Amino acid sequence: MERSAGILLAISSLPSKYGIGSFSKEAYRFVDWLRSAHQSYWQILPMGPTGYGDSPYQSFSTFAGNPYFIDLDTLVDQGLLTDRECREIDWGDDGRYVDYRTIYEGRYPILRKSYERWKMTDSMEFSMFMDENKEWIYDYSLFMAVKDSLGGIPWTEWPQDIRNRQPDAVQQMQIKLADEIHFQQYMQYLFYTQWNALKSYANKNHIRIIGDIPIYVAMDSADVWAHPELFRLDEDRRPYEVAGCPPDGFSETGQLWGNPIYDWELNRQTGYSWWIARMRHSYKLYDVVRIDHFRGFDEYYAIPYGEETAVNGKWKKGPGMDLFRNIEKALGKRDVIAEDLGFVTDSVRKLVHDSGFPGMKVVEFAFDVRDTGAASDYLPHNYIRNCVVYTGTHDNETLIGWWSSIDQRSRDMARDYMAAHYTPDRLINVPFITLAMRSIADLCIIPMQDYLGLDNKSRMNKPSTVGDNWRWRMISDDTDDDLAEEIGRLTLMTGRSKM
Secondary structure, eight states, rough: OOOOEEOOOOOOEEETTTSSOOHHHHHHHHHHHHHHHTOEEEEEOOSBBBBBTOTTTBSSSSOOOOOGGGGGGHHHHHTSSOOHHEEEESOOOOOOBHHHHHHHHHHHHHHHHHHHHTTTTTTHHHHHHHTOOOOTEEEEEEEHHHHHHTOOOOOOGGOHHTTTTTTHHHHHHHHHHHHHHHHHHHHHHHHHHHHHHHHHHHHHHHHHHEEEEESSOOSSHHHHOOOGGGOOBOOOBSSSSEEEEEOOOOOOEEEEEOOOOOOOHHHHTTHHHHHHHHHHHHHHHHHEEEEETTTGGHHHHHHHTTTTTTTTTTEEETTHHHHHHHHHHHHOOEEEEOOOSSOOHHHHHHHHHHTOOOOOOEEEHHTTTTOOGGGGGGGGOOOOSSSSEOOOOOOOOOOOHHHSSSSSSHHHHHHHHHTTOOOGGGEEEEEEEEHHHHOOOSSSEHHHHHHHOOOOOGGOOOOOOOSSSSSSSOOOSOHHHHHHHHHHHHHHHHTTOOO
């Protein structure tokens, strides 16, 4: 990567009159705004379909897209919906936050209405889409159709025959739920058609997309249902152990994610074919892929199934470089960002070094005494060029929110380091952003909330909690010309502009 800069903003956080960000005119406007601010990258969060908890990191599929992101105005332009039909639905009344309940209740019925009109047509493009995505689309659409027919319960609670994918049961469901299966495929066709158009526009404007994929998949996903052999499951398809993180300075009991653990030996025997397919698909979506929890490829934390906390987990050996050698052999060299945060050992550092992928640095971690890691690793004077620096990530507090939560010792250390003794607290985001942008790191990514100077009411996620996460949204006025000029000036001054 050349020296450059970008902004982190989830698709869901884009402004929208339909309650949640989408591939709308506002998305294209944001691309234009990024270019005017001399940015080269737009980093987003995972775009898979979400369920309980609304987390993009716990998706029903590694390959499918979230129907919430389909732009309804495009369907109006195509004659599949009317403007009145879109306006009649309650999309929530707060432009700053997503109301997922109203989105769930409104989005699928109106997409179904467009489907009823569309399915009478004969689409060559749809047939091509189905052929190009046959590795996953049939399993996913059947999975979602069965799930919806059974009230949304997890597949592990389905009747045994369809839970275990017995051929007769699969065939019976394919016939019984044919129209619902087709509807699911239609939504994926819309998602990918609209996303591909947006990504093409971004690339033409010299904006590269950084996508984000979690190392693990959700237990309640089409991936595990269709490929149980790839995971450590017993004969009843219950996991032997689940993923998480050990206790640290931020959590006394650690993080219990609940994702099934990969059977890495079986994956190795297949030449990592599923992982290669996953990465190949990711590079159709993104220009760069950030892999969440990269340290899990060196060692992963396995917690016995049924535990209520992560305290009794154990570290186990992962596939290491063998996985990435196989991926490179199949796909060639590709741009990857290794999320190597948290408990990092020498062997994790060696894996990141051997892979050649840039790791991550988070400025907040350098000045927080609660962090039990090596804070000096995150101080900018210790960076190397081959890394990506962030002020914070989707899992962190905003800069302004974090500043109000740390103790005076941490504040004094940060002010001394930045020579920012007279900067008022309400503007403390500015010297932190400048510090990151001035660093030697090849790429600097700043969350949009930090550029806007927002507090923790705009925090995207608080790990290990369910409820008030993934909700923050911008409004159109946030991305004004003055802010673009200010960011552009800083980007030019720090040698990160590519224009």
